[in-house]
Amino acid sequence: MLIFDRSRTGRAAHAQLPREAGESPVIPDHLLRKRRPALPEVSELDVVRHYTRLSQQNYSIDTQFYPLGSCTMKYNPKVCHELATLPEFLNTHPLALERAGQGTLACLYELQEMLREITGMAGVSLACAAGAQGELAGVLMIRAYHALRGDSARTEILVPDAAHGTNPASASMGGFQVREVATGPDGNVDLAALEQAVGPQTAGIMLTNPSTLGVFEQHVQAIADIVHKAGGLLYYDGANLNAIAGKVRPGDMGFDVIHLNLHKTFSTPHGGGGPGAGPVGVNDKLLPFLPLPIVAKDGSRYRMLTEAVRPHSIGHLVTFAGNVGVLLRAYVYIRMLGREGLERVAEFSTLNANYLLKKLVEAGFEPAFPQRLAAHEFIITLKRLAKERHVTALDFAKRLLDYGVHAPTVYFPLLIPECLLIEPTETESKDTLDRFAEVMAAILKEAETDTDRLKNAPHSLPVRRLDEVGAARRPDLAYTPE
Amino acid sequence: MLIFDRSRTGRAAHAQLPREAGESPVIPDHLLRKRRPALPEVSELDVVRHYTRLSQQNYSIDTQFYPLGSCTMKYNPKVCHELATLPEFLNTHPLALERAGQGTLACLYELQEMLREITGMAGVSLACAAGAQGELAGVLMIRAYHALRGDSARTEILVPDAAHGTNPASASMGGFQVREVATGPDGNVDLAALEQAVGPQTAGIMLTNPSTLGVFEQHVQAIADIVHKAGGLLYYDGANLNAIAGKVRPGDMGFDVIHLNLHKTFSTPHGGGGPGAGPVGVNDKLLPFLPLPIVAKDGSRYRMLTEAVRPHSIGHLVTFAGNVGVLLRAYVYIRMLGREGLERVAEFSTLNANYLLKKLVEAGFEPAFPQRLAAHEFIITLKRLAKERHVTALDFAKRLLDYGVHAPTVYFPLLIPECLLIEPTETESKDTLDRFAEVMAAILKEAETDTDRLKNAPHSLPVRRLDEVGAARRPDLAYTPE
Amino acid sequence: MPFIPHTEDDVREMLATLGVPSIEALFDEIPAELRCGELDLPPALKEMEIARLMRARIQENRPLLCFTGAGAYEHYIPAAVWAITSRGEFYSAYTPYQAEASQGTLQVLYEYQSMMAGLTAMDVSNASLYDGATSLAEAVLMAVRTNRKSRSRRILMPKTVHPFYRRVVRTIVGSQALELIELPYDTETGRIDLASLEVHSGADITALVIPQVNFFGVLEAVDELTDWAAANGAIAIALVNPIALALLKPPGEWGKTGADIACGEGQPLGIPLSGGGPYFGFMCCRKAHLHQLPGRLVGRTVDADGKPGFTLTLQAREQHIRRGRATSNICTNQGLMVTAATIYMALLGPEGLRRVALKCHRNTLSLMNGLAAIDGVERVFSGPFFHEAVYRTRKPAREIMDGLAEQGILGGYELARDYPELGEAILVCATETRTQEDIELYVRRVASLLES
């Protein structure tokens, strides 16, 4: 039932209505609205009950294991939310940050500094609203760097074929051509293919490390050498930083520019699809190009750097200072982890991934890269099952839901057929992993004895399998009153 | 699964542990604990996930219609919670209220004054922690009143047979004998029986009006005359004030002492069984006996009255100043309703009850008092169905749960066989009432065609019908590790 | 109409269904002469307006660095506690009468009962009472019901019990023909004067109340006291601080037999100070006394399929069944507070609770050491203490308190009103929320107040 179905003309959440202003607007009639907008007319209880019940239909970290590969769905500490939503933080107007938000700026400044240290970069800007925007900022900085040097022939960005879709999308949004680089059978970039691909047209390469294949790119130094020698720059997609935080730093691996996903590694909530935050970091080469604003400290006062002192900046990517509320959550999180805690994130997310991989292999599943250690996530391929029993990764995913577990990422990366990309994260216990392995084994048995159970899954959720093809063919994207 | 089942030795919510003090206690060894208490050892995520999922197993106002008669389960505005839990209210130490809690005291003082006006009494004390404690305070004041007059023969409290169980229980806790007074066939107190019951032993009578039978006690003035003439006092149980707020005041009906249930009429949350708050009010006769503390205003400062200025007070009933957090919620609620809003509560709760009664009668249900108007609740009796089809009020209650509706109160008041006491409250819409009536009609049909469906209900809840007899026979009241 | 969803059409249709001309007609049975006119209440405020008003009100509250305990303690409450407790499904449900639709609340209560039984080392716990003082009053009444051998209805009530608790007990049991006999304390140690107990040896005593820790923060000789009660046929009522139990011997292990009843204030377990409430009282007892226990109880049972589930049980003790002969008149208790306490205990666990207790203890030791070094300050009692202690200054306690408050410190509780014999004595407390800097600040302020 939609909230619109509860609507009755004249019903309202009266306490929420401001008093009648009692006078009409001083606005020419032809600029006024004639018909009321089609918003629901409901009571406060209607609203509370409707959305509370809707919320219960979600799987979430707070209610289920959620091993969604490449998304780092780990526990979001409640205290991060509580402290980031203190009224004094919430009520600060963005244009009053310097005048009346010194406490906020102190946190942002320290976050910048901590992220610099964690990534090994020379400078960090917090402004980007999400990872993909961080990517765009990175690409634009690469562009600006070459442009300032007059190196105008560099029109191409290299992207491994296993990369997140955002990488090529960001590269083209930044005005570059995208060229894919093949992955070798061991999950590392094919160096020969890379050698072939680079040239004077190469502006840079975008890499995730550990890669989206769940393994550490072992030739990262060689890649850096090849690309740098060709005059290109290295971009680090921080989506998988959780696997190596405190162990290896992108700056030390030779990356020139990076972005981080605070809603992954730094545990800010995913919120049903955001908000995230995508700070970017650069080494000395790219320092002048960092997006604005950047928080600076003068003695005991904090202020925002502008174009006046950063004339080569690529500029602003969001209206104000970025997703400040998200940044505050990440600040609280990092302070709680401290130096020991951050390294343990890498250790235990890696331990969990390798342990779960082992348990699944023991249960009869086929790893995509049997010869490799897993980073914080790993890939299982069901291609044999798909061929022999016509059971797909999607069927597995849907059936997992019946067992009260969110499904892993499916059909990504695209180059592994019928794959499940599984990321347990460090905040899940061995008990949870053991249970997941048992459930997977049970489904595997079902796949051999009762394929219909899988193909018709889920059975115990608020809805059964949805018609996605029909949804796309006849898009119903908004309620319209009869 | 119990939280204890998730426990693993050495697991902990580490961020919650204070740092090791690093030193041992300076306490003689024989006073120290040797074995750790049997508390669970779990992670923060374990806790969040366990209790979040448990919460989803509850029916509640925020998720279901909850027509639990005599409990006034109405919408609890979110803003009451938000404002009552502002840190400045929460962090005030009870012994610092005068020194550092003037803002809190201002709210409490105004609440006292507003409750005085709403009830028509001369004085109000907010200290009692719940309705039953308010009752005890009232009974003790009646006792103190007679005692101060040297009227020591008054050992009996009269209670109508339909009364809440707390009434006789409070009377006996206050040291009185309880004598029941019969109800007439119209739901009013049987005046002849009352005349017979009163005498020089009568300390007072405890009445709810509207009564627990869902009707207004029409002879309340006659009752007052009879009891007062006999030298007794009238006690008003405010459980049903929701039905008459702003229409009739207990003080005007002749009551000498009253209590209110803020978690009913004034919409503070029921919290799965409290906390409530049970302020008491008195007329001039009983003013000296009011329990402490009472908030007084001196110019612009607020202070707490003590025994020093209230030597005849019955004293304190709780450690400190009562359930302040609950009182603040009620304060916010009343200020939002204002004078018009409060009367509308009575009007619309009464409209809803009478409308729903009519719809149910139309659907074939039998009202307990067909000749009477309902107050804010009413009684349906299933005695015919019980006799003819062996379907009980309990079966109905359990089956309602399957339809996503909380059951009404069953088997209370005790004198109506197989009864459902139904209180829709004013915050539910006509649509909700119509749907409830439809569901009731559907169950009635099932009762005639498919009694097993009822007798085995519920079918769609986290558990099926529970063995309550077994629970009482072999009490398992605490987890014990194997 | 705030919180009333009715549209004009709804009202019209409902009245038509009822066949009455107006809502007013539904009040026809109320005698006209009883009807009141318009109430003298302030006009309705919109949510925006009340929010602004309340945000102005909190400006009138003054944040003070808290060194006061005396029955209510500032402990750190993890954010998860109230984030979950405030969920609508807990917050807006009622007493779980319909068990199948209340498994969330019921399981929480069962877990709570289990944790409290574990913490006190008693067999069973009820699902809560109002607060610490009422839990003691109910324990006294329970002891009278339980102790069938005793006819005296005499209760030994030490003066080391919180004076507020003693006054509540007096109010609540005052009409029950009980005798509350005060036990004096040893002014040297601050503990119950064991010698004074000897007067009652061999007499018919119904119950003995044993506070651990006592109001002065001092630790009582609980083994001796419990053994004395057992030897004299008296019910031993333990009045305990639940945080302290992480460190101290639990009532179930006191003396040779253990206490019979354990009760106390639950506020330290995750409940905000909140000006005095809502808090919750707890009560545990031995299995033998179960049927005299007041308040709600949740039991584990099975459903029609044999699957485990939870339900209210042993309701025959309660007012809604037994009416005038119930074990107590309590109905609504403090369910939501107990939900918070359960989550708090689960989060802290045995190790966390031990650390909280130890930190409180060490902080108060540190504070008392600092104070004792000041000229003009003396520690009043020699007995070992947990997280509260009493000191005396050569200046009036009120002056010290006012002077500290001027510097933003809530300095403690003045004992003169309840214990005039102690002179200018102040009861202080430094919980785990106080830092070493806070403690040094307090000591410095007191020193400078005494200098001036």
Next chain:
Amino acid sequence: MPFIPHTEDDVREMLATLGVPSIEALFDEIPAELRCGELDLPPALKEMEIARLMRARIQENRPLLCFTGAGAYEHYIPAAVWAITSRGEFYSAYTPYQAEASQGTLQVLYEYQSMMAGLTAMDVSNASLYDGATSLAEAVLMAVRTNRKSRSRRILMPKTVHPFYRRVVRTIVGSQALELIELPYDTETGRIDLASLEVHSGADITALVIPQVNFFGVLEAVDELTDWAAANGAIAIALVNPIALALLKPPGEWGKTGADIACGEGQPLGIPLSGGGPYFGFMCCRKAHLHQLPGRLVGRTVDADGKPGFTLTLQAREQHIRRGRATSNICTNQGLMVTAATIYMALLGPEGLRRVALKCHRNTLSLMNGLAAIDGVERVFSGPFFHEAVYRTRKPAREIMDGLAEQGILGGYELARDYPELGEAILVCATETRTQEDIELYVRRVASLLES
């Protein structure tokens, strides 16, 4: 180990299962020379400690009575909005890739899309973008993709568009070989100079951006502008304030044809100011342009039993499918903010939103009337305004702002940096949260600052 649940036994067993001697061994594939030493980060804080730190930090923020808008507006946010939005099931879920396990989020998004379509009178809405400025940048890119007839990639960008938005558009589309052509404003009315538009009539213009209300708070001649775009084959991009739309003609009804794309900042719909974010951008369009719309879309469909349900749809537009040829690179959007906005709109409804809009409008009128009566203050523009307006004082704007701040007032936004031609101009805003007393206070302060 904060947030890591592993016990020592767990680790031992897991390593044994893996057959490795230590966790460290799992990092063997990382070249040793890349490994970093211990990071120079502050030591871990306990929750209690970080809570204290952050509570100290907020003391360094200063609450000011807000008369500043300029792209972020203080509106009253009902308590229910965030009480529900913060529920763990919304807060800690991710993008609803598994539709069956995400019906809560999906239905909220569908309802959101419906409400935004209703508010803008457009056919469809996406599920959010980052914020107002990025929504405009995406709208410009979408216009280029949509307008197949235009080859010029020329965008008319009025100077009455928020200067921050214009700079973001420049950054984001800067590498796309677009031409952003500035349109001047009429210094008398504060609106787009319609005459300046005539220069472009008949030329190949890809899109025209039409801000309603514009940055000065002034109302544009939206019908004429939209008709001009239609007549010249340009995509009409409406940049709108969603609260204003409760009162103002919605983009879908502008001119003869309606706008093609509507976008803007969603913050006024229940999102706290929060120092600038997270907010959310919205974007609506006509059905014909649907396949060029960037961002997530939720559609209603049916399940295997024919029961209605919701799912992400038309994902072929998106980066995870189309990669380099996607309509945008956006992946994570602002889901939780949109949840709050949906609840906000449902609570306020058409009548509530209208009253909020009208109250803002009347408050700002009242403020401007008060200011205009002061000697030394003048209103800068004659055009009708919604809830922001510009005044000029004879003293430096900075002095006025500082003087107001001293009195606890956030006085507005100084225009001199972006519009030096306007002199000492200040953009002010009085939303529905300002009372008549607040407004009088502001006026009095300005008057006294000008006197001194």
